Amino acid sequence: EDQVTQSPEALRLQEGESSSLNCSYTVSGLRGLFWYRQDPGKGPEFLFTLYSAGEEKEKERLKATLTKKESFLHITAPKPEDSATYLCALKDTGRRALTFGSGTRLQVQP
């Protein structure tokens, strides 16, 4: 059974304090690893898709990386507007739907 575990559950940073969020996973065959951002009262917003170990993608202050067992979302010099819940999800080769982790609640204080 596919499994996604995210850590930490919650993270509080000062503005400008860089950090990383972890997503560890088990899957029979990985089709893709996805990162989403979710603001309170809203649906998840797509950020990145990673398909193979070693792949990296960047968007503004965010960079996502992938190994065979885990993915990291690196946040460089975060701003208060980066505060949100970040969700990791995977899609295996036998299924089209996403399996989500429980998310990391990030709070960036000015």
Next chain:
Amino acid sequence: EAGVAQSPRYKIIEKRQSVAFWCNPISGHATLYWYQQILGQGPKLLIQFQNNGVVDDSQLPKDRFSAERLKGVDSTLKIQPAKLEDSAVYLCASSPPWATDEQYFGPGTRLTVT
């Protein structure tokens, strides 16, 4: 481009009552998903449609939940009768045929069962 539309945004019902949620996906998106997100958890797939056919409903509690997408466009998810544990946000998402790995989510319907 308009996003995924859902209504109502909020619903409060008593247990054993019935409720229905509506979703209109992004125009041209053939794949439509319904997810359940319980507070503090990630979304869990309930059902996936490709056009008007069901692709995956393995996690749908079929004794009380039903969903349809009759014309391959908008969709309705129904719960009858509701239980306390159905309190959650119900999210609809859609994917375009040219990028099936990308899912675009609506704002969700927050259901409270008392």
